[in-house]
Amino acid sequence: MTPVLSVRGLGHAFDAPGGGLFGGKRRFRAVDDVTFDLPKGEILGVVGESGCGKSTLARLVMRLYEPTDGEVLFEGNPITHLSRHELRPLRRYLQMVFQDPYASIDPRQTIAEALSEPFEVQRVYLSRAERRAEIERLLALVSLDPAMARNHPHHLSGGQRQRVGIARALALKPRLIAFDEPTASLDVSVQAQVVELLLRLRAELNLTYLFISHDLALVDYLCDRVMVMYLGRVVEILPSRARARHPYTRALIDAAFVPDPKARRTIDRVTGEIPSGFADLPGCAFAARCPEAVAECRRVRPPLVGDGRRAVACHLAPPIAEISES
Amino acid sequence: MSPLLGVRDLAVTFGAQRPLDDVGFRVERGEILGLVGESGSGKSITAMTVMGLLPLVGGRVAAGSIRFEDTELVGLEEPAYRRLRGGRIALITQNPMTSLDPMVRIGRQVDRGARLHLGLDAATARARTLELMERMRIPDAARVCELHPHQLSGGMKQRIVIAMALSGAPDLLIADEPTTALDVIVQAQIVQLLVELVREQRLGLVLITHDMGLVAQACDRVAVMYCGRIVESGPVDTMFAAPRHPYTRALTACIPRPGLRHGDLVGIPGAVPSVAEMPTGCRFHPRCADAMPTCRQHAPRSVAIGADHAVACRLVEPAPEAAP
Amino acid sequence: MTLSGLFRSTTAPRSKRRIGPTIAGLILVGFAVAALLCPWVAPWPYDQQALALAYRAPSPAHWFGTDEFGRDVFSRVLYGARTSLTVALVSISTSCLLGMVIGALCGYVGGRFDRWTMAAIDLTWCFPEILLALLLVAILGPGSTSTVLAIAIAYLAQFTRLTRSQIRALKRETFVEASLSFGAGPAHILLCRLLPNAIAPVIVVAMLTTGDAILLEATLGFFGMGAQPPTPSWGGMMSSGSELLFDAPWVILWPGAAIAVSVVSINVFGDGVLDALDVKKRERVH
Numbered sequence: 001m002t003p004v005l006s007v008r009g010l011g012h013a014f015d016a017p018g019g020g021l022f023g024g025k026r027r028f029r030a031v032d033d034v035t036f037d038l039p040k041g042e043i044l045g046v047v048g049e050s051g052c053g054k055s056t057l058a059r060l061v062m063r064l065y066e067p068t069d070g071e072v073l074f075e076g077n078p079i080t081h082l083s084r085h086e087l088r089p090l091r092r093y094l095q096m097v098f099q100d101p102y103a104s105i106d107p108r109q110t111i112a113e114a115l116s117e118p119f120e121v122q123r124v125y126l127s128r129a130e131r132r133a134e135i136e137r138l139l140a141l142v143s144l145d146p147a148m149a150r151n152h153p154h155h156l157s158g159g160q161r162q163r164v165g166i167a168r169a170l171a172l173k174p175r176l177i178a179f180d181e182p183t184a185s186l187d188v189s190v191q192a193q194v195v196e197l198l199l200r201l202r203a204e205l206n207l208t209y210l211f212i213s214h215d216l217a218l219v220d221y222l223c224d225r226v227m228v229m230y231l232g233r234v235v236e237i238l239p240s241r242a243r244a245r246h247p248y249t250r251a252l253i254d255a256a257f258v259p260d261p262k263a264r265r266t267i268d269r270v271t272g273e274i275p276s277g278f279a280d281l282p283g284c285a286f287a288a289r290c291p292e293a294v295a296e297c298r299r300v301r302p303p304l305v306g307d308g309r310r311a312v313a314c315h316l317a318p319p320i321a322e323i324s325e326s
Numbered sequence: 327m328s329p330l331l332g333v334r335d336l337a338v339t340f341g342a343q344r345p346l347d348d349v350g351f352r353v354e355r356g357e358i359l360g361l362v363g364e365s366g367s368g369k370s371i372t373a374m375t376v377m378g379l380l381p382l383v384g385g386r387v388a389a390g391s392i393r394f395e396d397t398e399l400v401g402l403e404e405p406a407y408r409r410l411r412g413g414r415i416a417l418i419t420q421n422p423m424t425s426l427d428p429m430v431r432i433g434r435q436v437d438r439g440a441r442l443h444l445g446l447d448a449a450t451a452r453a454r455t456l457e458l459m460e461r462m463r464i465p466d467a468a469r470v471c472e473l474h475p476h477q478l479s480g481g482m483k484q485r486i487v488i489a490m491a492l493s494g495a496p497d498l499l500i501a502d503e504p505t506t507a508l509d510v511i512v513q514a515q516i517v518q519l520l521v522e523l524v525r526e527q528r529l530g531l532v533l534i535t536h537d538m539g540l541v542a543q544a545c546d547r548v549a550v551m552y553c554g555r556i557v558e559s560g561p562v563d564t565m566f567a568a569p570r571h572p573y574t575r576a577l578t579a580c581i582p583r584p585g586l587r588h589g590d591l592v593g594i595p596g597a598v599p600s601v602a603e604m605p606t607g608c609r610f611h612p613r614c615a616d617a618m619p620t621c622r623q624h625a626p627r628s629v630a631i632g633a634d635h636a637v638a639c640r641l642v643e644p645a646p647e648a649a650p
Numbered sequence: 651m652t653l654s655g656l657f658r659s660t661t662a663p664r665s666k667r668r669i670g671p672t673i674a675g676l677i678l679v680g681f682a683v684a685a686l687l688c689p690w691v692a693p694w695p696y697d698q699q700a701l702a703l704a705y706r707a708p709s710p711a712h713w714f715g716t717d718e719f720g721r722d723v724f725s726r727v728l729y730g731a732r733t734s735l736t737v738a739l740v741s742i743s744t745s746c747l748l749g750m751v752i753g754a755l756c757g758y759v760g761g762r763f764d765r766w767t768m769a770a771i772d773l774t775w776c777f778p779e780i781l782l783a784l785l786l787v788a789i790l791g792p793g794s795t796s797t798v799l800a801i802a803i804a805y806l807a808q809f810t811r812l813t814r815s816q817i818r819a820l821k822r823e824t825f826v827e828a829s830l831s832f833g834a835g836p837a838h839i840l841l842c843r844l845l846p847n848a849i850a851p852v853i854v855v856a857m858l859t860t861g862d863a864i865l866l867e868a869t870l871g872f873f874g875m876g877a878q879p880p881t882p883s884w885g886g887m888m889s890s891g892s893e894l895l896f897d898a899p900w901v902i903l904w905p906g907a908a909i910a911v912s913v914v915s916i917n918v919f920g921d922g923v924l925d926a927l928d929v930k931k932r933e934r935v936h
Contacts, residue, residue: 049509050480062831084835091833103824108846117842118832157597168828187364187536192580193593214510217539221582221591241584255514257539259581261562264543266518270511273479 002076004176004208005038005061011069012056030056032232033070037308038176043202043209045219045240047252048229051274054212055099057229058178061210062096063087074176092122095169099181101161105153111164112149115139118171138167141204142197159190166197170205178210183218195222216252225309228252231274231285234304236312245317248286284314292316328395330355330530331376331498336390338375338554343601344388345371349556350628351549353498353530358521360545360562361534362577366598368554369534373500376532377417378407394498413443416491418501422483422508426475432486433471439493458489462519481512488520498530505540517544538578542566547634550574553598553609556628560635570637572614608640616641671922674915681912685731694722696729697880708900715900718890726882727904733883735912737794737876738863741801746856748802749809754848756810757817758840768814771807779804779866787875797876801863812855816848850927857920861913868909884909 012031031053038044046054059065061072063079071080079090098104105114115135119126126134136146142163153161162182169177179198183191199222201207213219219226220240228236228249236246244250251270258265272289284290287297296315304313329352338346346368353359361369374380376392378399392399394415399407411417416439419425427435433455440451452471459467462485475483484504491499501520505513521544524531533545541548542562549559550573558571569575579592596613599605605612611621621640628638684691693713700720708715714723752771756764774782783800790796817840820826826843834843864884870876871885872892879886884905891902 049511059827064827064830088833088835091831094831096828096831098824098828100824104828106825106843106847117829117834121829121832121834121838159597165828172832187598188538189364189577189580189594190597191593192582192591193595195582195591196589196593199588215582216510217582217584220584221586221588251511255511257514257517257537257543259539259542259566259578259583261542261545261566265514273481273512274509 001040003037003039004075005210006073006076007034007036007061007070008073009070010034010057010060010067010072012053012060012065013068029232031060031067034229034232034234035070035304036227036234036237038208038210040175040208041202041206042225043211043223045211045213045223045226046229047213047216047219047226049214049274051231052229053232054214054229055180056232058096058180058210058212062094062178064096088122092172093175094178095172095174095176096178096180097162097165097169097182100185101158101165102153102185104165105161105168107153109153110149111135111139111151111153111156114153114164115149115168115171118168122172124172134171138171141170141201142167157190158186159193162186162190162194163197166194166201170201173205174207176208176210178212180212181214182211184214191218198222215256216249217256217258231281233285234311234313235286236314237304237306237308238310238312242310245312246286246314247290247292247316251289328393329353330357330395331532332391332393333372333376334391334393336372336375336392337388338371338380338385339388340383340385340601344554344604345385345601346375346554348628349390349551349554351556351559353532355497355530356524356528357547358524358531358533358545360541360548361532361551362536362538362541362548363551364536364577364594364598366553366600367551369536369551370502371554372551373417373502373532373534376500377411377415378402378404379411409443412439412491413494414496415498415500416494416496418488418491418499418504420503420506422480422487423475425487426483428475430474431471432473432475432478436471436486436490436493439490440495443494455489455493458492459486461492461523462486462489464489480508481516484508484512484516485519488516488523492523496529498532499524500532500534502534503536504533506535513540520544537581539581539583550577553604554601555609555638557610557639558635558637560632560637564632564635570631570635570642571610571639572616572641573610576613576615608638668922668925670918671925674918674922677911677915678919681731681735681908681915684728685735688725688728688732692722692725692728694725696726696882697721707898714904715898717887717898717901718894723887723901723904726887727884727908730882730884730887730905731908731912733794733877733881734864734867734871734885734909737797737801737867737883738860741798741867742805742856742860742863744798745802745805745859746809746852749806750813750845750849750852752806753810753813754817754840754845757814758821758836758844760818764814768810771810774803774807780869783866783870783875787870792875792878794877794881797867797870800870801866804866805859805863808855808859809852813848813852816851817844820844820847854920854924854927857923858917861916861920864909864913864916868905 010031011029011033013027013029016026016028034057046057048054056065060067067080071078073079074090074094079087112135115138116131135149139146139148144160144163156164183194186194198209202209211219211223223240226238226240227234228246230248236244236249238244244253254265270289270291283298283300284302287293290297302313302315304311306312331353333352334350336346336349337344349372351359361372363369374383375387380386387400390400433452436455436458437451440446440454446454455471456467459470464470464482464485478486505516508516517540520531523529535541545562547560548562548565549556550571552573558569558574565574566578569578576594580594582591594613607623608621608626611617614621618640624640626638626640628636629642630636631642698721703716703720704718706716714727717723752767756767782804786800787796821844826839829839829843867876867883868885868888871883872889874889876885877883887905888902895902
């Protein structure tokens with residue numbers, strides 16, 4: 001079966017002003033040679049620290065940004081070179097939910113208006129009664145009170161707004177939804193509600209998700225597969241709850257705050273912070289912070305080795321056979 | 327001996343609203359107290375109250391006492407407060423991006439505490455600054471001193487903010503969500519640094535957070551706050567092994583952790599009510615899975631149910647037979 | 651909750667209804683009604699001369715006195731409101747509309763189009779308003795049309811810049827990205843998302859600028875470049891009254907007072923509108 005989404009060698013580079021007044025321009029690679037498949041019904045998590053290119057990746061897939069390299073295929077059809085007009089009918093099937101529920105709804109719109117905007121934009125003409133029925137259906141889908149339709153977003157809590165954001169993405173009956181850190185600005189208690197909602201919606205509506213997050217524990221819980229990014233590159237793809245092979249993935253796991261005082265951890269293995277990404281490193285992007293790096297890591301860029309489900313870009317990674325035994 | 331910080335029966339009013347009611351906790355030297363709750367539960371107001379910054383936002387202490395060693399902070403004159411603030415009591419704010427002055431070089435910003443509160447001259451203050459920055463594992467401290475905030479990464483800025491807080495030689499640190507704005511690995515590094523500092527210098531630390539994960543990793547004792555009241559407090563091990571208040575349990579249950587299956591992650595239904603619409607009785611009852619009719623009418627008293635473990639919940643009140 | 655959140659929700663109680671803007675609004679309505687109804691309200695025709703009655707002090711027959719031709723100053727102030735306010739309103743609405751269209755396009759399209767257009771617009775900022783007006787009057791001849799054009803061009807850059815910066819900031823908002831993700835085209839983004847959110851501050855500035863426009867119109871009138879006699883305008887009246895400032899102060903006083911009152915009223919009213927339109931202030935009332 002063709003995957004819902006295929007990404008081939010996708011890249012997004014731009015020239016950023018260099019340092020100083022006359023520094024010239026430097027090439028910045030926000031996303032660098034990313035390849036993956038997302039089969040129907042799967043949730044693929046994309047994790048990494050800020051600046052790793054995960055949000056840019058989501059926007060490239062959505063064609064909100066134009067890729068500079070590579071290709072995006074939706075249900076087997078390349079969409080990278082479609083014009084805006086050719087793309088519009090496809091947009092129904094490709095939707096996005098944004099990080100900040102406070103900013104993703106026009107403050108002047110009522111919830112009803114926000115929910116009917118996708119129909120207007122797609123020129124789906126609804127009678128007044130149909131419109132009301134649609135709005136009620138959407139609000140019910142995300143477990144919100146239909147009476148909320150008349151409110152403006154500032155009357156809603158963050159969690160409620162994010163539900164509206166999700167309902168809006170569901171309006172046109174999409175097949176793929178990209179989530180850009182949808183719970184990062186919510187309380188953990190609300191985050192859990194939203195995550196359960198996403199799982200229910202996937203089952204009910206047969207959806208496929210691309211889920212961007214900085215929280216590996218959350219992604220591990222929600223997603224079927226996890227893709228770890230560092231400085232625009234994919235360092236590892238692995239099924240969730242599987243043993244990590246890349247030192248960076250392990251560092252992310254170690255850094256998570258596990259809610260168990262008996263399992264306190266110290267992380268002194270990985271030091272420093274993400275470098276600014278300008279340096280077009282010849283070797284592994286993580287080599288500078290990696291506790292295990294050897295000379296080869298700084299010289300030769302490790303290729304992403306493995307099959308579609310499981311791959312790692314590390315010279316030192318143990319082969320899959322070794323770790324699946326343990 | 328009296329604790330480093332002891333807050334008792336504290337109530338705060340903003341006009342007719344009462345965002346804090348009957349709040350009590352204490353912090354000893356060398357101890358980290360986690361003050362946990364969702365946003366809107368009153369954690370930040372508690373921090374501001376202890377810092378004596380309430381008048382700035384139009385609030386006032388209506389009842390209770392805040393004792394810092396032997397000094398009563400409620401009703402303390404502003405000049406005296408000013409000597410404590412940034413000196414013996416320091417605040418670490420949530421957002422390192424906005425708590426540094428963008429126009430002033432890092433070194434001068436960190437020097438300020440020592441010059442103001444320890445009365446050091448410029449050279450001695452700078453020496454102290456360099457020492458603190460090295461303590462915060464800031465590489466190349468002398469060079470960083472000459473930089474402006476925008477030239478530093480988020481994690482570096484938060485280290486600077488902590489160094490600034492330490493500059494006036496505080497005994498008590500209040501950290502309001504000190505790592506929320508940072509990346510995961512940097513978060514872990516900063517928390518580890520804070521824990522080491524507290525142990526080494528025998529500081530008291532009030533760590534304000536909404537993340538029970540962070541609490542589990544860093545704190546010695548925990549006070550769980552909901553709608554301006556402390557609903558449960560106790561040693562961290564007890565609070566995770568045998569939490570008694572439904573809110574404490576719920577807060578822990580909504581953290582994703584290894585070994586969970588889909589459906590195991592339980593959120594807390596609804597949202598924190600606003601200060602203007604506080605529910606009657608137990609303020610958590612509309613969101614509580616175990617609420618009984620009595621919870622709607624009667625606010626529970628805080629009851630001690632074990633060594634240093636207190637909980638305010640009707641379900642627990644008949645202490646003897648309910649004890650595990 | 652962040653500190654700024656605390657500040658907003660606690661120290662900024664809902665702004666009490668202030669009385670100033672209401673009074674200012676009523677005064678402005680009064681001026682507008684007078685300007686509209688002056689043929690019926692004015693006790694005398696504005697051009698009825700009676701040289702025998704020149705420079706009479708205010709009296710029950712002539713409430714504001716008479717001018718050098720014995721014309722009724724009260725009637726002329728009413729008719730002058732018609733000229734002055736119309737010129738101000740028409741010029742500012744022209745300027746504002748044009749500025750919004752150009753500014754929105756520049757802000758939205760960006761790039762070379764934006765750079766060249768804005769460079770052209772900014773040229774108008776190189777000349778003082780009066781000089782610009784003089785130039786136009788020299789080309790088109792004196793009269794209300796030239797005045798309207800001069801004022802419109804004088805304020806064009808301001809409206810264009812303001813709209814442009816609003817649009818540029820709004821373009822980066824997530825809700826715009828959300829609309830794009832549904833497949834919205836530039837027309838929808840510009841008309842449904844950007845302009846409605848950009849319009850409030852532009853309207854407020856337009857209102858505040860109307861006060862300046864009244865002053866500029868009066869200035870041009872004072873120099874004889876505005877509406878031509880016998881059509882009264884406040885500036886023109888002051889100009890003719892200046893000759894006998896000390897002997898017949900009422901001739902210059904009343905139109906001067908009319909200018910002052912209308913300008914102050916517009917500014918106060920504009921401030922009130924600014925407060926009322928401030929979405930952020932209304933947010934999170936609870």
